[in-house]
Amino acid sequence: MKNMNIYYDExxxxxxxxxxxxxxxxFDNLGNGLFRIVDKNTNEIKGIAIHNFKERTSSDGIKLELPFKFSFN
Structure with missing residues (x-):
């Protein structure tokens, strides 16, 4: 089983x-502070990184549109 890790630098x-x-x-820089974290050997997307995260979210909740599909299996 893979471990999901969440890290936030306030x-x-x-x-x-x-x-x-x-x-x-x-880190594959997608622009606008969005990054895909990609395995060098398999090209599998292993994660996402978001700069200015709080600035992008509302106080009501977290909803982000990402320019790629990403799932945890």
């Missing part, structure tokens, strides 16, 4: 959500 306003081992991954 000072930098940076959210990172990963699934499984990301030690062999790179």
């Amino acid at each position: 000072k930098g306003d940076f959210l990172e959500i990963t699934n499984g081992d990301v030690s062999n991954c790179f």
Whole structure:
């Protein structure tokens, strides 16, 4: 079973959500502060990272439109 990890840096306003081992991954900059975390060998998307996370969300909840599909299996 893969481990899902959620990391938030409040000072930098940076959210990172990963699934499984990301030690062999790179950040694919999609622009506008959005990043895919991609495995170098398999090209599998292993996570997402969002800069200025709080700025993008409302106080009512979290809803973000991402420019790619991402699921935790």
